[in-house]
Amino acid sequence: xxxxxxxxxxxxxxxxxxxxxxxxxxxxxxxxxxxxxxxxxxxxxxxxxxxxxxxxxxxxxxxx
Amino acid sequence: xxxxxxxxxxxxxxxxxxxxxxxxxxxxxxxxxxxxxxxxxxxxxxxxxxxxxxxxxxxxxxxxxxxxxxxxxxxxxxxxxxxxxxxxxxxxxxxxxxxxxxxxxxxxxxxxxxxxxxxxxxxxxxxxxxxxxxxxxxxxxxxxxxxxxxxxxxxxxxxxxxxxxxxxxxxxxxxxxxxxxxxxxxxxxxxxxxxxxxxxxxxxxxxxxxxxxxxxxxxxxxxxxxxxxxxxxxxxxxxxxxxxxxxxxxxxxxxxxxxxxxxxxxxxxxxxxxxxxxxxxxxxxxxxxxxxxxxxxxxxxxxxxxxxxxxxxxxxxxxxxxxxxxxxxxxxxxxxxxxxxxxxxxxxxxxxxxxxxxxxxxxxxxxxxxxxxxxxxxxxxxxxxxxxxxxxxxxxx
Ligand code: HEM
Ligand code: SF4
Numbered sequence: 001x002x003x004x005x006x007x008x009x010x011x012x013x014x015x016x017x018x019x020x021x022x023x024x025x026x027x028x029x030x031x032x033x034x035x036x037x038x039x040x041x042x043x044x045x046x047x048x049x050x051x052x053x054x055x056x057x058x059x060x061x062x063x064x
Numbered sequence: 065x066x067x068x069x070x071x072x073x074x075x076x077x078x079x080x081x082x083x084x085x086x087x088x089x090x091x092x093x094x095x096x097x098x099x100x101x102x103x104x105x106x107x108x109x110x111x112x113x114x115x116x117x118x119x120x121x122x123x124x125x126x127x128x129x130x131x132x133x134x135x136x137x138x139x140x141x142x143x144x145x146x147x148x149x150x151x152x153x154x155x156x157x158x159x160x161x162x163x164x165x166x167x168x169x170x171x172x173x174x175x176x177x178x179x180x181x182x183x184x185x186x187x188x189x190x191x192x193x194x195x196x197x198x199x200x201x202x203x204x205x206x207x208x209x210x211x212x213x214x215x216x217x218x219x220x221x222x223x224x225x226x227x228x229x230x231x232x233x234x235x236x237x238x239x240x241x242x243x244x245x246x247x248x249x250x251x252x253x254x255x256x257x258x259x260x261x262x263x264x265x266x267x268x269x270x271x272x273x274x275x276x277x278x279x280x281x282x283x284x285x286x287x288x289x290x291x292x293x294x295x296x297x298x299x300x301x302x303x304x305x306x307x308x309x310x311x312x313x314x315x316x317x318x319x320x321x322x323x324x325x326x327x328x329x330x331x332x333x334x335x336x337x338x339x340x341x342x343x344x345x346x347x348x349x350x351x352x353x354x355x356x357x358x359x360x361x362x363x364x365x366x367x368x369x370x371x372x373x374x375x376x377x378x379x380x381x382x383x384x385x386x387x388x389x390x391x392x393x394x395x396x397x398x399x400x401x402x403x404x405x406x407x408x409x410x411x412x413x414x415x416x417x418x419x420x421x422x423x424x425x426x427x428x429x430x431x432x433x434x435x436x437x438x439x440x441x442x443x444x445x446x447x448x449x450x451x452x453x454x455x456x457x458x459x460x461x
Contacts, residue, residue, distance in 0.1 A: 011160075011407050012167030014414055031168035054399045056409035058120055 003040060003048055005033045006059040015054040020047030024060075033060070080445050080454075081313060083347030083377065091375055095364040098373075100349075106371035107364075108349065112381035112401070114362040115374040120406035124353040124372065125155050149283070149290030152298075152408060159407060162291070165281040166411055169218070169273040175414040178217065182418055185213050186426045194430075199437040202457040203308055206423065211303040214419055215296050220272025221260060228256050233296055253296075254289045261288060299412045305446075305453025306416070307423050310338045312443075312454060313345075313391060314428075315436050323393040324428060331425040334393050335417060338424075340400035341391040344379030346452055351376075351404060376401050431461040 003023060005016070012031035016024035023037045023044055033055075040048055045062075052060045076085050090096070091110040098108045109118050118124050128145045145153055151162045168174075186206065193205040212233050221229045236249040261278050269275040273295070277288050314321040324334050353372045358365060366372060378401055380388045385398045403410035410416070428434060436443070437458035444455040 011163055013409055014172040017172045026171045026173065030164060031171045056405050057407055
């Protein structure tokens with residue numbers, strides 16, 4: 001399971017950080033979403049799925 | 065095609081906290097054609113999936129050029145569609161150019177840093193309310209002053225300019241004036257802001273919003289000033305109305321208020337559910353877009369050039385959560401549309417969340433017996449078309 005953010009369309013909303021703070025952060029340089037843990041353990045997956053759903057720019061993906 | 069129904073753009077409600085009469089029935093069947101008060105015909109989209117699609121699909125544009133203002137009867141446009149710095153009226157790369165640098169100023173981390181200051185502002189205002197004694201008007205005591213003080217903090221308005229800034233901002237947004245009055249107050253606010261921007265430019269700092277825009281972006285002075293005014297406009301009445309409406313919903317549903325009282329540490333989840341429900345119950349036509357190509361939404365073909373308005377009543381769609389028509393403060397946060405969706409989703413959402421969480425939690429912790437001094441149905445409401453809220457909330461404790 002790999003988590004990715006397509007930064008080219010990210011608007012830096014931070015919804016991913018709210019959904020899964022252990023997996024996502026925002027870059028201090030530009031506020032864009034960054035993935036901290038690309039292969040998150042199972043207990044963090046619900047938060048990641050929530051981030052996929054909530055991301056207003058629809059740029060967070062979780063590949064099975 | 066069948067004749068389009070007239071869009072019920074009004075605030076006649078059978079209860080001040082329910083949707084406008086007839087609205088739910090009018091929008092229930094997927095995209096429907098409706099006529100706005102100014103005669104423009106548009107699609108109304110109100111399903112959860114449909115609203116998400118319209119707000120996030122790049123084939124729908126937010127450019128308002130040529131659109132007579134839908135919410136007013138006389139079609140008067142309050143804002144020039146080509147106004148530099150109008151972040152809500154541009155798409156794609158142009159929008160990203162303005163939005164990205166601002167996002168940095170609204171980062172979750174940055175909002176968390178602001179929390180102690182927000183708490184302090186809330187505490188100070190509740191101190192004054194308590195000292196003056198019951199009954200008090202919650203709107204004047206807390207809901208109205210909080211957002212503009214917080215935005216001034218975020219922008220980085222220096223203490224010596226605060227009083228003038230607050231007074232001018234109050235003139236600009238406190239009343240439903242004419243377009244001319246609005247423009248005169250906006251000019252005044254621009255005059256207050258210009259020297260502040262110049263000083264930050266000279267100092268080269270970027271630790272607040274104005275400094276960040278002045279020193280880390282290619283924004284022109286005109287864009288920058290308009291963005292500052294835009295932040296105030298977008299974040300002032302919205303947040304203050306919602307803090308008031310949340311409180312009223314809790315007054316009307318004592319069992320739900322009990323949920324917050326039992327565990328105030330869940331204020332974050334509670335605010336998400338209140339946001340979902342309150343926005344859904346407001347009803348109304350919501351946000352406007354225009355199709356740039358033919359697009360199918362909920363099985364209906366919307367043609368290039370058609371106007372579309374999305375109703376955030378979609379927050380009450382069962383596709384979002386079970387028993388969506390009910391306020392349930394025990395449910396986990398769901399992906400609601402209270403702050404919109406897509407690239408224009410509310411820039412200030414995380415700031416508004418912090419204010420609402422701290423405001424609501426502190427209010428009921430400090431005054432566990434807080435209750436309305438008159439019935440909620442007998443309070444005065446502001447029937448302004450863009451924002452809806454209580455004009456006064458008389459409370460005792
Ligand atoms: C409870 C309070 C608030 C609510 C319900 C709210 C709601 C919204 C909604 C629904 C949109 C989307 C508009 C669209 O798609 O066309 C939006 C956009 C926006 N909001 Fe908020 N808002 C709130 C507070 C704030 C605050 C505190 C600020 C700033 C200090 C703010 C700044 C903005 C800006 C700048 C936009 C335009 C973003 C863009 O077009 O890219 N809002 N807001
Ligand atoms: S939620 Fe989406 S748009 Fe927002 S910061 Fe994360 S990746 Fe970017």
